[in-house]
Amino acid sequence: MLFQVQMDVRLPHDMPAEQAESLKKTERERAQALMRNGQWRHLWRVAGRYANVSVFDVSGAEELHQILSTLPLFPFMQIEVTALCRHPSSIREDDR
Structure with a gap:
């Protein structure tokens, strides 16, 4: 199943910079591993926001819940999930 997930990250303003950078690095490594194994198909930045x-x-x-809840930044995210299905007019055969 395909899911669109919007993640808005809200780190505490008083979080030490070293802790924030460490979390971001670990998050990036986890996200890239999920992309390599095909579970995280697309990742798009929302311009002007940490989202x-x-x-x-x-x-x-x-x-999906299991994956999202294990992301290092999960405690600092507001997440919206939308289930997706293939549109009959899509020309892409790999959409499922």
């Missing part, structure tokens, strides 16, 4: 719009390809809502 992204992503597409995940997972077995269902439970797997």
